[in-house]
Amino acid sequence: MELKEYIKIMKKESKLIFVIAFIVTFSTLLFSILQPNRYETSLSLLISKDKSQQTDEFKYDGYYSLESSEKIADSIVQWVKSPELVNAVYIKAEVDGGFGNLKSYTKKFNAIKMSSQYIEVKFETNNIEEAEKISVAVISEVSNKVAKLKNDSEGDIAFLISNEKPIIIQKQKNILLNSIIGFISGMFLGMFYIFFRRYFSR
Numbered sequence: 001m002e003l004k005e006y007i008k009i010m011k012k013e014s015k016l017i018f019v020i021a022f023i024v025t026f027s028t029l030l031f032s033i034l035q036p037n038r039y040e041t042s043l044s045l046l047i048s049k050d051k052s053q054q055t056d057e058f059k060y061d062g063y064y065s066l067e068s069s070e071k072i073a074d075s076i077v078q079w080v081k082s083p084e085l086v087n088a089v090y091i092k093a094e095v096d097g098g099f100g101n102l103k104s105y106t107k108k109f110n111a112i113k114m115s116s117q118y119i120e121v122k123f124e125t126n127n128i129e130e131a132e133k134i135s136v137a138v139i140s141e142v143s144n145k146v147a148k149l150k151n152d153s154e155g156d157i158a159f160l161i162s163n164e165k166p167i168i169i170q171k172q173k174n175i176l177l178n179s180i181i182g183f184i185s186g187m188f189l190g191m192f193y194i195f196f197r198r199y200f201s202r
């Protein structure tokens with residue numbers, strides 16, 4: 001079958017193609033609107049030297065202090081991605097994480113080291129209350145791990161984790177984009193249907 005014949009068939013069945021495209025577009029639009037709201041949270045963690053540390057040696061000032069902070073920051077980024085800490089955070093926050101497999105644990109938080117002493121943790125929740133609870137739990141669990149390092153090292157690793165108030169915003173629904181994708185998908189589905197029907201009718 002030549003291209004002209006394909007075009008002729010599509011022109012003849014254009015109404016059906018557009019009906020199918022409209023149905024798919026409307027379904028996509030309705031699905032997008034009915035989706036529950038999601039909230040994005042940005043939590044900032046600042047690593048600082050524990051001023052309560054008492055030592056006669058020159059251990060963590062200047063360059064060595066920054067270098068140690070950077071290593072702690074690297075550790076925190078990995079902790080936040082670990083299923084063990086993620087699970088502990090959601091238990092402490094009393095929030096259902098909806099974990100179905102191990103991979104779902106590692107996708108909950110996105111931790112980025114912005115500098116040697118600054119880490120940004122991003123995550124999504126169903127509402128603002130959950131976001132606030134999880135933020136408090138993240139700070140608590142990370143601080144506990146840093147405190148454990150301090151105890152295990154007899155004070156050699158002595159840092160504090162401080163934070164600013166988390167930024168929580170409602171995630172925008174891509175209704176227009178989803179509708180456009182739905183329309184294009186509907187057009188392809190309509191064309192596939194008419195050629196599929198024509199093939200078997202012959």
